[in-house]
Amino acid sequence: MTSDSAAPDPADPVFISYRQKDGTGVATELAWLLRAAGIPVWRDRDDLPPGDTEARLKQAIAAGISGGVLVTTPDVVNSRVVKTLEAPQLLELHRDHEVFALGIINSVKTDDGGTDYDAPDRLLEIRPGTLSGVDQQSAERDGLLALIRSLVWHRIASLRKRIETTDQTFHLSLQTRNTPQVYDRTGDELDIRLMPSDHERLPSADGLRDLKDTIGLLPDAVTRSGAHRLRVAGGAHLSVAFAVGAALPSSRIGHMDVIDQQGATWSSDGEARFITQTQVQIADQGGEPSAITAGRPSVAVYVDLLPQLSDTAFTRYIEDHRPFLAAWRHLTSASGTLLDPTDAGLIAADVAAHIRALSNDNSNAEVHLLLRCPFPLALLIGRLTNTLRVVVHEWDDSDPIDGEDYRARYVPTMRLRTSARSGVIEDVLLPDAS
Template sequence: MTSDSATPDPADPIFISYRQNDGTDVAAELAWLFRAAGIPVWRDRDDLPPGDTEARLKQAIAAGISGGVLVTTPDVVNSRVVKTLEAPQLLDLHADHEVFALGITNSVKTAGGGTDYNAPDRLLELRPGTLSGVDQQPAERNGLLALLRGFVWHRIASLRERIEVTDKTFHLSLQTRNTPQVYDRTGDELDIRLRPSDHERLPSVGGLQDLKDTIGLLPDAVTRSGAHRLRVAGGAHLSVAFTIGAALPSSRIGYMDVIDQQGATWASDGEARFIAQPQVQIAAEGRSRSAITTGRPSVAVYVDLLPQRSDTAFVRYIEAHEPFLAGWLHLTSASGTLLDPTYAGLIAADVAAHIRALSNGNSNAEVHLLLRCPFPLALLIGRLTNTLRVVVHEWDDSDPVTGEDHRARYVPTLRVRASASAGVIEEVLLPDAC
């Protein structure tokens, strides 16, 4: 049997085929990793309406898919839907269309405890060797990441021609505040989505861990695409926006613009530097020659660029941490009014110059960054902080888990270093119960 579908669009989602009895956990983990890396996913529990299980692949194909993953678990042998409908049709699509990616994640073990690479053919009742040319990885975390890497490179290679004829612009969609579903895909080269959070303000810890494990693919994906420009749209927690910017530094991606929720464009403008006509001002600062420190010193920068000041969370942070800080800055907008996106690049450059100067002036101190600014600026500031070590914080005004201090606070969320070889996120700092 061969498929009669149209040529797949490489920007379309991936379909995950699995046996619910014992494959749900693997399929869910794989789906979140794909989404964190920017590849939308069709998965029945998240994206398909209630109804006949046999119709799930048909619905996905009708909407458009660019690849599939066969989740092979011991009980898949008992799934008529996977064996007779999903696996054969995914194989046909893979055979008929070079652009259609296919992979296998396999949790079946041999008697010796290794991955049983013959299990997919056997359990799906296929002729031995049918799946020998398909990328197959074990179902542990590292195996899922290896499988994902191949899908990302395949997707980007398949999209190079499209990028070539669209002003060599790479389009990236980013969202951390909505529940990810296949229906919110944009058709961009990558659609980064994180797990929804149970917390009213803070991002999902699991989602941040997914991002940590996948963000190393992002800069290579952009450069492999042949793009000369990067356009980002969406919305996100500011810690994540900053981190995405840090993963795409100006030294690697020359030009970036960010489209905000109102459709305005905030564009990058060169490197970190003090601006002749300052865009930000130092509202307050502090220095300490006797800061309590072990190892690398720490400094803090509060970037408060909204027109109405809100100092409570920052004051609380300084009260708790000033003895441990070699210095701190409170930066505000020089205009004191709503920011004009036209000057976004200059504002980001000015802010980054202040951050860099404070760190460099204190023995390359680690910067604790507290952001209160529009989402696009968090991205643009992040891309100008290469070589710096940054702990980026999130604002939280939820009721305290312990104690009676109900003031808003800043919570350390991610430790970021743009030059880290495995990806810019060195550590997820946000605790599970915040």
Template structure:
């Protein structure tokens, strides 16, 4: 097939070429990590429409891709489609277009157990040295993460002129509840998508681990783009929204807009501070100077910004967490639907309350229970630089054991914006939570 040599769009998906017999596992892991990093993926198992496989494959590739990954496994030598259709097409695009990124995930081993860097040419029946200039890594997870980092930097470099020529805004979409596939992309600079969860309320633990391993790229991606502000849209579990906000702290990106599902803009351009006109207040608080906890002190903040109070899950949380040195229940001073035009003020006031409770208790770890609109979780998260937070998800599903049917808060992520490896320090939830 002759490639379409018109200009390529850097926001188009990356195509994963692999042999199903022994490459499916690697291809699946690559796909989920790429999606968590914000790069849409074209993969036959997820995106191939009904009909003749080869004809539909040609049609899908011709529709537009911005890069490709050749998954080279020993049995790829027996794949006619990979050798005669996919690999030649990806190579030609790579040679003809600077914007087209190509990588290799190679599982072939030498006799001494190392990566066989000559195997891709040999197994794909190419002239020796044909793939010598292509970014090549083994298929261990750490190596795949390095490969994906290169693809993210290539994508941002290709988008930088576009971002500079418009309003210098980095556009990001975020979804944790949709089933990711190629047609879910938005054309934003990054489209973060996580593995769908089998749980009716809670996010996928494996999806959160993907995000943990990749989220450290996000702040550098935004700043490498030359953007002065970030615009986020979509919808997500609140723990994920908070973590993404923490990964884009106000100290790195001065202004953030979040567009909700109705198109309203929730904006923040300041820092954590007590506002002149208070936006939130503590409706209840408590302390315990003899907590049953060793190590760093812990405090809890319940941020309930929805009009109708719902205290049951928080009351249950307090019953079983005697190790807290202090806790605070915050509500909006208006007790009505939040006005999106006041989002920055509300976020600043909430973050100041959270920071003050932590500081007053020897820089305590903050256990954060959020009940608020999706945009507020992002805007609060971006103002928590230097705080250590454990973020929870609300769950009202039937208990796995016991007879307590009250809703509960489940510890989900350990988040610290200033952590060197990325804002998510640990995933606390399990797939069977």
């Protein structure tokens, strides 16, 4: 098999080559981290019917791949498919096309416990030194993340010219509820996909941890692309949408368009500020100035922008947390009707100003944020909260694991620190499904 002469499309997926017997765990972790970072993945277990293992690379190349990762494990020496089909073909693509990214994840250890960097050539039965120029990382979490960082930078560098010669817009797709598959890709610069959850309402805690470890790449990816605008499409849990927005503050890229599921555009190009023509109003507020606290005080903001009344979960939250809140505020739409997407920038600015003011008025308090709003607004509000500390919550009306209180509730999902250099997600608070 020889590689096609046409250059690969850098927006296409990355192919993962591995030995199922001892490489499945590493390949699975790598695949989910790549998806969380925005790189689509071509992997046999997700994208081929049973029995088509030997055809996987042929089908992937026909569909289009932008790179490959050779997962080198001790038993790969016994894989005819990897040694004689996949590794040679991926190497040929890498040699023939500068845009084709190739990396190695190596789980083989030396006698002293270090990574055996000679193992890939030896186990794949390739001339010694052939893979010496390929980015090779260990199979530990830090090694996986180091390789993903390289693949993201390579992808963005390869797409920069396309962005410059079109509309100078960075296109980002975001989904947390779909089951990711190679055919779910959009052709955008990045397609962020998280591990689906077994819970009927809440996101996957493992998926959030993958996002925590990769979201720090996102703002640099956008700015490295040379884009002047950002366009986001898809759908996600509101806590994830807010976190992605917070990772892309207006100080990094001025204009953001968010496309909702009906194709309407919600845009923002401003900063947090109170709007003369009020967009949101304070429906209720309160607090305990002497609230019980150890360290930084806490406040809560309920952003309730849908026209139908649904206060049960918020009421329960205040009942459970009142002694610990220095202040709380319930914000609703000033219009009381369905929101107009053309007002999105003003709405987001007004909401963010209320959030910032409540925190500032209470000694830079940590904000517990309860969102009930359209997906685009969660993103647009998030990008205007730079420097704030926020615990973002998800709504959950599933049956309780214990107790007899069947009311809907808000569950803390992530702690965000929007100015953190390593990424906005400081902690994942959502417990594992078990």
